[in-house]
Amino acid sequence: MWWHAIWRKPEWKNWPLIVTQIYRLGVLSVVITVMSGFSIGAVLALQGYNQLVRYGSESALGLGVALVLVMEIGPVVSALLFAGRAGSAITAEIGLMKATEQLSSMEMMGVDSLQRIVSPRLWAGFIAMPILALMFSVVGIWGAALVGVEWLGVYEGAFWSGMQDGVTFSDHVLKGIVKSVVFGLVITWVAVFEGYDCQATSEGIASATTRGRCIFVCFGTGTGFFPDPYHV
Amino acid sequence: MTDHIVLENVVFTRGVRRIFYDVSLRIPRGKVTAIMGPSGTGKTTLLRLVGGQIVPDSGRVWVDEQEIPKLSREALFDVRKSMGMLFQSGALFSDYSVFDNVAFPLRIHTDLPDQMIRDLVLLKLQSVGLRGAADLFPSELSGGMHRRGALARAIALDPKIIMYDEPFTGLDPVAMGVIVLLIQTLNQVYGMTSIIVSHDIAETASIADMVYLISDGKVVGAGSPDHLYKEDSPRVQQFIKGLPDGPVPFHYPAADFEDELLEEIPNR
Amino acid sequence: MQPRSIEIVVGAFILAGILSLAIIAFRVSGFNLGNETSSYSVYARFENLGGLVVRSKVSISGVVVGRVAEVSFDHETLTALVRMEIDSDINQISTDTTAAILTEGLLGGKYIGLSLGAEEEFVTDGGELIDTQSAIVLEELIGQFLLKQF
Numbered sequence: 001m002w003w004h005a006i007w008r009k010p011e012w013k014n015w016p017l018i019v020t021q022i023y024r025l026g027v028l029s030v031v032i033t034v035m036s037g038f039s040i041g042a043v044l045a046l047q048g049y050n051q052l053v054r055y056g057s058e059s060a061l062g063l064g065v066a067l068v069l070v071m072e073i074g075p076v077v078s079a080l081l082f083a084g085r086a087g088s089a090i091t092a093e094i095g096l097m098k099a100t101e102q103l104s105s106m107e108m109m110g111v112d113s114l115q116r117i118v119s120p121r122l123w124a125g126f127i128a129m130p131i132l133a134l135m136f137s138v139v140g141i142w143g144a145a146l147v148g149v150e151w152l153g154v155y156e157g158a159f160w161s162g163m164q165d166g167v168t169f170s171d172h173v174l175k176g177i178v179k180s181v182v183f184g185l186v187i188t189w190v191a192v193f194e195g196y197d198c199q200a201t202s203e204g205i206a207s208a209t210t211r212g213r214c215i216f217v218c219f220g221t222g223t224g225f226f227p228d229p230y231h232v
Numbered sequence: 233m234t235d236h237i238v239l240e241n242v243v244f245t246r247g248v249r250r251i252f253y254d255v256s257l258r259i260p261r262g263k264v265t266a267i268m269g270p271s272g273t274g275k276t277t278l279l280r281l282v283g284g285q286i287v288p289d290s291g292r293v294w295v296d297e298q299e300i301p302k303l304s305r306e307a308l309f310d311v312r313k314s315m316g317m318l319f320q321s322g323a324l325f326s327d328y329s330v331f332d333n334v335a336f337p338l339r340i341h342t343d344l345p346d347q348m349i350r351d352l353v354l355l356k357l358q359s360v361g362l363r364g365a366a367d368l369f370p371s372e373l374s375g376g377m378h379r380r381g382a383l384a385r386a387i388a389l390d391p392k393i394i395m396y397d398e399p400f401t402g403l404d405p406v407a408m409g410v411i412v413l414l415i416q417t418l419n420q421v422y423g424m425t426s427i428i429v430s431h432d433i434a435e436t437a438s439i440a441d442m443v444y445l446i447s448d449g450k451v452v453g454a455g456s457p458d459h460l461y462k463e464d465s466p467r468v469q470q471f472i473k474g475l476p477d478g479p480v481p482f483h484y485p486a487a488d489f490e491d492e493l494l495e496e497i498p499n500r
Numbered sequence: 501m502q503p504r505s506i507e508i509v510v511g512a513f514i515l516a517g518i519l520s521l522a523i524i525a526f527r528v529s530g531f532n533l534g535n536e537t538s539s540y541s542v543y544a545r546f547e548n549l550g551g552l553v554v555r556s557k558v559s560i561s562g563v564v565v566g567r568v569a570e571v572s573f574d575h576e577t578l579t580a581l582v583r584m585e586i587d588s589d590i591n592q593i594s595t596d597t598t599a600a601i602l603t604e605g606l607l608g609g610k611y612i613g614l615s616l617g618a619e620e621e622f623v624t625d626g627g628e629l630i631d632t633q634s635a636i637v638l639e640e641l642i643g644q645f646l647l648k649q650f
Contacts, residue, residue: 023506027513066528101323105382108283109337109389110312112305131517138520141528160527165557165564167529177521 017120025086026128032085033078033132034139040077041069041140045147049154059158063166065144070167070176074137076220079183082129083216087191088209090121094195095205122188129184130177183220190215236261236393236425237282242291244277251277253449264419264426266440270471270480273446275429279395283315284308313341316386316394320401322378324370331366334385341389356384360414376407383414393425394418400432408435415439433472445471447480539566539585540625544599546580550610550635552601557611558584565590568612584612594619600633610635
């Protein structure tokens, strides 16, 4: 039944639903994602610079920050934010729809609530998560450049060319994107499932919301920072 | 088999609690049938069984000579298009306006042009008296209006069966009168088979053609309202007259009161 | 039912995503995708790699012409075997070219520097550079220096 809801290709009729969900899950998370991306990038540059400058290797700052952001922190932290913001919202919304019999009434109207409720949210998570992670990385790198180049005085050419030398699209960028796609699916999946599965009471909704987030934080930190064999 | 809905020896257990021991009932076509009983006897569960949302442990449920628990998901959804259900909470979708709520089943199940959907929705809203509230959202409606809106949605597809789950609960006398009138009108005008689940005796008895009384997981009384009023069974009498004590005891089963008072609390 | 503004905002959101991807691709990673098709492999053996890793640069006269693709241990000669991928437009590496493991700055990353030889014959795909110079390991240098002192 669950697989059915996932693998069913989105029907054209459902596209407006997906758009609405992208708006609610993705667009509304942009501000928080961009802001934390900027500050994390800036802090990484500041602390990275302080350590690197001791060995006179501050020109490696751009590369280090870019790799960390694109591959690790971008996908993972933006996913944590997404889980906290959008994931909880999904769980609470579905839990509330269950508690107020809206899901039952939809089923009684002969409408498949999985297709109507679950599928658009999963697709929206699938689409929105990598976009948010990419935005996070871009803004983070921009923040790092601002702090590193403008403020701390790292030579601009070294900052960018070191980055371009060390980061490859196929190895690092794609890996980060794949990570965030997987995270997007897992978060929405867990959130939707918790909402569906929760006790139809206010307490049940509250605990399901927290549980969903906890599951993801464990999963995200577990897999996200897992050292991967290709990354030397 | 002329009856619209038939339940035969239905047994249903939720967790460890047995809700229905052995329930058999027949609901005639085009009539108003009431299912009454004390709260907690699983009257709502009965509606969910008919709608196929839950499956009985044993026994059979037929709607229009189709056996509901054995249908595939698709076939079940098809059958449900001919059923309307009014939930106790109304269950209007909170992020849609009243108009969109009523239009929802039409938009999903039909390919009618927007103009025609609009006309149909306004027609249904007019019949429940909410045409003026079409653009309001569910959170802006009073309890009675919410339920009327939900009723308009339930009848949007002109179902053959309409089920009311506690339609009178939590309404003021005026709103209650409106709902009673609506149920009656819908039954007479559209000839819908109506099932009312309720424990409001006076209102239900005034419109029901047939009453089933359920208590302790069994059907304890059946017949027309007048017939039930005359029934001797103490269970039926207790429920109809609203006596606080009788076969349904006032006290939840407990140990002897005196013993419990004298019992020493173990030291912690 | 679907407010137009939401559609527009979602469109902008997806565009921003594509833009971010483009920025990362061109500005951050220098978009060096798929250069494997236009390169050829050259092998070299070293006594000591001293921190040379996969994806380290290979350069001639300071110009990057390829990458280290694979590092392994050769059980026959008991030395490190390095496979380099050289851009195919650099096709005039003579067979007597010297491959040396060098360091960027005093403490920077290791890379392979190729000093072209004088032979008329050029290495082809799968060829090997015989003349190699291992990495200079700082600790060894210091050790030797100290030994000479005393």
